[in-house]
Amino acid sequence: MAVVAVTGVTGYVGGRLVPELLAAGHRVRAVARNPGRLAGRDWAGRVELVTADAADLEQARTALTGVDVAYYLIHSLGSGRRFESRDRRTALTFARAAREAGVGRIVYLGGLHPDVPDLSPHLESRKEVGEILLASGVPTTVLRAAVILGSGSASFEMMRYLTERLPAMTTPRWVDNRIQPIAIRDVLRYLVASADMPPEVNRAFDIGGPEVLTYRQMMHRYAAVAGLRRRVIVRVGVLTPRLSSLWVSLVTPVPGPLARPLVESLVHEVVCKEHDIAAYAPDPPTGLLGFDDAVRLALARIQEADVATRWSNASVPGAPSDPLPSDPDWAGGSLxxxxxxxxxxxxxxxxxxxxxxxxxxxxxxxxxxxxxxxxxxxxxxxxxxxxxxxxxxxxxxxxxxxxxxxxxxxxxxxxxxxxxxxxxxxxxxxxxxxxxxxxxxxxxxxxxxxxxxxxxxxxxxxxxxxxxxxxxxxxxxxxxxxxxxxxxxxxxxxx
Known part of the structure; x- marks a missing residue:
């Protein structure tokens, strides 16, 4: 039984990973800047809650002391300009803290990307963070995923609302780029298995589902599973990523600051180049979950109001995080x-x-x-x-x-x-x-x-x-x- 620390526990993946780690028999330390935000989670009473900012060296080192495996599930996606520099500084600080605290392994969930020089800022930042952690001196597992299919995932919600609300649409050229999506349950399975990798493993792994599809095919397949009429999708060449993200933010619940980096990343084809992760986390006997089954499961969760976490669990950049002052004449001014x-x-x-x-x-x-x-x-x-x-x-x-x-x-x-x-x-x-x-x-x-x-x-x-x-x-x-x-x-x- 390992002692594992999970950062990003208030986010979409982190909030789902904690119960999976508990079920695997690990002792979990949930690290958050404001652990009070976890009070409503049904697992909050079974973990050690630690207050720490991963960008603060002293706090991060204290939070990671005595930890066998540290999960790094932090990113600044949707936080506006200069998010790459924030991601870089936080990763460098966390890597040093993990090394100085004697952590046995770091596990990071990054983004699947092609080997091209002009990656989108989002994917470039994910790539850089992975490289920083791999060079930390602590054995590191970097899992690289493309679109994650699951109830509440930002990518899934973007696709769902576009397909449901627009029976006919004009789309940019990237609608025909190839993508290898993966179900959230398979992502979680790989994350849990990464805790038990031998110490000599220090590398990145591509993870994806069993099918390679275009975004157009995914929307058609989603419509079929959801019982909708086949969508009319017309590709045009005049929609830039910026215009596309504005259109997405108006049609879907995903706000512009989050939609833009997601859309910019879709200009790349993201397909797994290897499946080496199977040596450490073998495929289930029934195989990885396919696109249709992943969508069907996600829709069932939504219809049953059984969505454990959503992309919106993460705070909106710039939104207040301090609690309501109890004194109307508090030092910050009158209310x-x-x-x-x-x-x-x-x-x-x-x-x-x-x-x-x-x-x-x-x-x-x-x-x-x-x-x-x-x-x-x-x-x-x-x-x-x-x-x-x-x-x-x-x-x-x-x-x-x-x-x-x-x-x-x-x-x-x-x-x-x-x-x-x-x-x-x-x-x-x-x-x-x-x-x-x-x-x-x-x-x-x-x-x-x-x-x-x-x-x-x-x-x-x-x-x-x-x-x-x-x-x-x-x-x-x-x-x-x-x-x-x-x-x-x-x-x-x-x-």
Whole structure:
């Protein structure tokens, strides 16, 4: 049984890898800058939670002391300009920390890439990080994957929404480039097996599924599995990667800063050149999971609301990560508040059901057009907008995404606090709480809090304050009415 440290545990792959490592009998140390974001994971109580920034040498060295295998699942994809330099600095720091801490092996999940001199910035950065770790002096396994097929994967979600929302589309030349996608379950199997590689292994491995397909073929195959009519795909030569990424960010939930590096990488053909990983992780008796089966499994997870992690688990670059200050007169400055209370003719548990279901497909219970416009403006300014939706339509856990909010705190049955990740000249939170009343019914409390940044923040608050009565007041009335409706349904006599 090895002691393994996993970085990137709040992300898509890291959050799925931890339970697989536990099932394999390893002791897991989950390393995160803010371990509080892991509170809602069902495995949080079975791992050692360590607070550390992989870019801080002292913190990283302390976190890796006593570790046999360290998983490096960190990247700055979608973080804007200069992400390559951030990736480089963090990898160099982590490599030194692992060497000085006496780590036995580093495992890194990178990107599959061709041997050409003009790689996209994303793939070039993934390649460079792998080379840094291989030269660290610590035996390293670099797994290089192309498109990962799984519920919640950014690449999968991009393909899914393009195919579902556009029965006919014009596409760039890269739609006919060859790709070797791989199912997330096979990626996880290779990652777990890498922990047991002998110490003399220090190399990269190409990993891919059993089929090589073009992006056009993948969209046609997805449509067939999903029961959609065959899509009309017309290739044109005038769509640059930049234009393509803007188009993708408008049609899919994937925001522009993340869509652009993904699209830029699609200009390359990414096909495995070897399958040497099978010497250390033999193929299952039934073989690697094929494209159709991977899509079918992912869609089943989505339909059953059983998506363990999503690409949106990673924070939006530039979004606030600090918790809501408890003191209105804290050192960072005064906070603007809009507080509202509504008496509801329904018990607290009925109101709580409504609070937990806000956002996503259900919406925000007030002035839908205003929310859609705000979401569109956010997307145009580089934010996530409303299209991220939510992982589960009924329940929320800490760190879940709800449109352009993120769950910061949940007190079951009592309080839900959301932290804004839309583009704002300041920091914002929305708190929804319910309290039972002695005489029956309950009180719904809603607090919007804003900490402005400079004059722009002040102007923003006072410009939107006149609309709070419509937006937040409407939310109060809408949620109260929905709770009363649900309560009436449960108490109505059956026919």
């Amino acid at each position: 603007y508040r809009d507080e509202r209370r509504t008496r509801v003719a329904a018990p607290a548990d009925a109101v709580w059901r409504v609070l937990q279901s806000v956002g996503g497909e259900r919406g925000w219970y007030s002035w839908p057009l205003a929310w859609r416009v705000r979401g569109l403006l956010d997307r145009l300014s580089g934010g996530p907008g409303l299209r991220r939706g939510r992982r589960d339509p009924v329940q929320l856990s800490v760190d879940d995404v709800v449109d352009f909010w993120r769950v910061e705190e949940v007190v079951p049955g009592r309080m839900l606090r959301l932290r804004a990740e839309m583009r704002l000249p300041g920091l914002a939170w929305l708190e929804l709480a319910v309290r039972p009343e002695p005489g029956g019914g309950s009180t719904l409390r809603q607090v919007a809090t804003f900490h402005p940044h400079g004059l722009a923040g002040q102007l923003y608050w006072w410009s939107v304050a006149p609309f709070h009565g419509v937006v937040f007041g409407g939310m109060q009335r809408g949620m109260a009415a929905e709770a009363e409706r649900l309560w009436a349904q449960t108490t109505a006599p059956s026919a």
